[in-house]
Amino acid sequence: xxxxxxxxxxxxxxxxxxxxxxxxxxxxxxxxxxxxxxxxxxxxxxxxxxxxxxxxxxxxxxxxxxxxxxxxxxxxxxxxxxxxxxxxxxxxxxxxxxxxxxxxxxxxxxxxxxxxxxxxxxxxxxxxxxxxxxxxxxxxxxxxxxxxxxxxxxxxxxxxxxxxxxxxxxxxxxxxxxxxxxxxxxxxxxxxxxxxxxxxxxxxxxxxxxxxxxxxxxxxxxxxxxxxxxxxxxxxxxxxxxxxxxxxxxxxxxxxxxxxxxxxxxxxxxxxxxxxxxxxxxxxxxxxxxxxxxxxxxxxxxxxxxxxxxxxxxxxxxxxxxxxxxxxxxxxxxxxxxxxxxxxxxxxxxxxxxxxxxxxxxxxxxxxxxxxxxxxxxxxxxxxxxxxxxxxxxxxxxxxxxxxxxxxxxxxxxxxxxxxxxxxxxxxxxxxxxxxxxxxxxxxxxxxxx
Numbered sequence: 001x002x003x004x005x006x007x008x009x010x011x012x013x014x015x016x017x018x019x020x021x022x023x024x025x026x027x028x029x030x031x032x033x034x035x036x037x038x039x040x041x042x043x044x045x046x047x048x049x050x051x052x053x054x055x056x057x058x059x060x061x062x063x064x065x066x067x068x069x070x071x072x073x074x075x076x077x078x079x080x081x082x083x084x085x086x087x088x089x090x091x092x093x094x095x096x097x098x099x100x101x102x103x104x105x106x107x108x109x110x111x112x113x114x115x116x117x118x119x120x121x122x123x124x125x126x127x128x129x130x131x132x133x134x135x136x137x138x139x140x141x142x143x144x145x146x147x148x149x150x151x152x153x154x155x156x157x158x159x160x161x162x163x164x165x166x167x168x169x170x171x172x173x174x175x176x177x178x179x180x181x182x183x184x185x186x187x188x189x190x191x192x193x194x195x196x197x198x199x200x201x202x203x204x205x206x207x208x209x210x211x212x213x214x215x216x217x218x219x220x221x222x223x224x225x226x227x228x229x230x231x232x233x234x235x236x237x238x239x240x241x242x243x244x245x246x247x248x249x250x251x252x253x254x255x256x257x258x259x260x261x262x263x264x265x266x267x268x269x270x271x272x273x274x275x276x277x278x279x280x281x282x283x284x285x286x287x288x289x290x291x292x293x294x295x296x297x298x299x300x301x302x303x304x305x306x307x308x309x310x311x312x313x314x315x316x317x318x319x320x321x322x323x324x325x326x327x328x329x330x331x332x333x334x335x336x337x338x339x340x341x342x343x344x345x346x347x348x349x350x351x352x353x354x355x356x357x358x359x360x361x362x363x364x365x366x367x368x369x370x371x372x373x374x375x376x377x378x379x380x381x382x383x384x385x386x387x388x389x390x391x392x393x394x395x396x397x398x399x400x401x402x403x404x405x406x407x408x409x410x411x412x413x414x415x416x417x418x419x420x421x422x423x424x425x426x427x428x429x430x431x432x433x434x435x436x437x438x439x440x441x442x443x444x445x446x447x448x449x450x
Contacts, residue, residue, distance in 0.1 A: 022382040022432065023232050023258045029214055030380055032173070032206045033260060033409045034348075035133070036295045038084035039077050040264065040304035041123065044091045046272040047309055054093025056143030060109035063095070068112070068119070068311025074126035076313050077305070080321040081328070086135035086175055086302070087123045089164055094144030098167075102159050105144050124168040135173035135205075136164050140189045140240075141180055149185035158190075158197055165201040174198050176209040178241020191240055210248065211238035212259035218299055219245035223265035223290040225299035226250035228405040231260040231383050251406075253386060253431065260409075263294035266304035267317055273306040281316040284323020285449045291328065296374075296412025298383075323447070330445035336368040337423070343439045351378045351435040354427060362423045362439060371417040372442040373402070375425070376410050378435035383408045387429035392420035417443070 025033070045058040047065075077085055090096050096106035097119035108115045120136070127134040138161055147153040165171055176194065180187060191209070198207055206214035212235060218225050230251025238244075251261065267287070268277045282290075287303070294301040305321070308314045335344055340362070342350040354360060364370070373390055377383060385407040391398040401423070402413045423441060427434050 023256060024382050025231070025258045025260070025379060026214070028204050028206050029258060029260065031204075032215065033300060033379065035083040035300060037080075037082050037291070037301045037303065038086065038133075038135075038173075039082045040137075040266075040271075040302055041073065041085055041087045042091070042266075042271045042304055042306045043088060043119065044097065044272070045093055045095045046091065047306070050274055052270055052272055054091065054095065054143065056094050058093060058095065060095065060105060060107070061111060063107065063110040064112045065307070065309065065311025066112075068117075068122070068307070070119070070122035070126040071129065073305070073307060073313055074123070074130045074132055076318050076321060078130040078132060080325040082132065082303075084133035084135055084172055085123060085127055086137055086173055087120055088139075089120050089136045090138050090142070090160065092139050092141045092143055092179060092181065094142040096160070098163065100160055100163055102156055102163075103145065120164065120168055128169065133172035134168070134170065135175060136168075136171060137175035138164060139179065140176065140194075141184070143181060143183060149183050149187045153187065154190040154193065158193060161194060161197050162201065165198065171202045171205050173215070174202070174205050174207050176207060176240055178210060178239065180241065189240070208262055209240040210243035211235050211240070212257065214259065215262045215300075216259045217243065217245075217248055218261040218263040218294070219243075219247075219249035221265055223263055223293055223301070224249075225261055225263050225294050225297035227297065229261055229298040229408065230255060230406055231258055231298060231379070231408050233257055233259050235259070261299040262302050263290075263299045264302040264304070265290060266306070267320060268304075268306065271304055271306065273308045273314070278314060278316055281314075281320050284320045284327055285447055287320060287324040288327045289449050291324075292412050292414060295410055298406055298408030298410060327445045327447045331372060331442055331448065332374075332440070334442065336364050336370060336441040336443070337439055338363040338365050340439070343436065346438070348376060348378050348380065348437040351437040354434045354436055356427055356430045356434075359424050359426045360436070362425060362441070364421055364423065364441060367419055367421050368441070369417050369419050369443050370423075370441045371415055372444050373413040373423070374410060374438065374440040374442070375407055375436065376438035377407050378437040379409050381435055382432075384430045384432045384434050385427050386431065388425065388427040391424040391426075392418050393422045393424070394418075394420065398424055414444070
């Protein structure tokens with residue numbers, strides 16, 4: 001199978017792409033992609049049982065985050081450059097972090113705030129205060145609700161979805177999965193019905209599942225988007241819980257649906273807080289590496305940061321998030337390319353159009369030491385780059401520096417440092433004229449992973 005994949009890749013790079021009708025993002029997708037880094041907040045009874053998956057028999061009495069401070073979570077994320085937070089309003093155990101009218105298995109039956117609390121509201125309010133977008137995850141699988149496994153459960157689920165989408169202000173992402181378990185029986189999820197409710201109540205929200213409809217899974221939970229990563233796929237035969245992870249990881253240059261990849265990964269080994277993992281939190285440098293492997297490969301990084309049993313972010317997590325942002329700021333604060341009106345203004349809507357194999361020479365601000373390059377397409381009109389190369393001028397001739405495949409929203413390249421006065425960029429395989437929107441050359445922070 002690996003040989004087949006290698007052959008496919010070689011053919012893709014070596015032969016021009018067949019002209020395809022251009023597939024473009026919707027306005028909601030176009031607003032989502034530049035967020036770059038967003039956060040997952042996994043929090044429920046599992047936080048207190050030390051489990052990853054609850055079984056639905058947990059007593060609400062164990063949920064008592066006596067110091068819960070959603071403002072601390074969101075302020076920390078804001079300072080680390082995150083643009084959205086998604087709360088696990090209900091996980092597979094069925095416990096609801098808001099006082100749902102559909103069940104007593106929720107915060108209203110817990111000792112926290114004497115049953116008067118609402119975690120979802122506190123997160124939504126904090127997001128508004130600090131300027132982050134707000135999202136929700138509502139697990140279709142429910143190991144507590146007796147109606148689960150019957151047709152009537154879809155009505156139950158839709159009612160809960162309506163509660164979340166009408167009582168907490170604007171929702172920017174709704175996260176679905178296709179998880180099922182031992183009590184599934186003949187359960188068939190009405191995803192078309194779920195999605196229709198989102199479109200009705202929160203028309204600007206993107207919806208995530210394995211294969212969309214707006215945002216797709218990247219195919220793993222290790223933080224790795226494909227080196228080749230198209231925003232387009234063909235959804236035929238795909239559904240939540242039914243997907244080819246390798247296909248989702250790389251996308252499809254001939255895909256007829258624009259459904260970009262979201263790279264979900266946790267800052268800890270698990271998704272929920274476990275005291276034993278306090279010494280296993282990813283370092284800031286490790287998170288930066290994830291940024292290159294996700295945002296730098298035409299994806300978006302969805303990083304899980306789980307609150308602890310007190311209802312706070314733990315100090316190791318906060319320290320790593322601060323280091324993550326500090327390292328990125330150090331690396332990308334100075335673009336070493338001499339100012340170019342359409343290519344260094346930070347705007348995807350201004351661009352230079354290049355044909356395949358039309359070289360673009362980029363003057364640096366004198367001789368510079370460079371080991372990072374960023375390039376971006378104007379994705380509003382689609383994704384066109386299939387392969388390209390960068391060269392550098394060593395004072396007497398052009399030397400190869402790096403080859404790459406897809407660009408899309410952003411391609412970040414890392415390589416051993418070179419000294420140069422100019423770079424040359426060429427797109428060697430495209431499916432049409434390339435609208436090059438941004439270029440940057442940088443010297444990495446010494447604190448990045450080597």
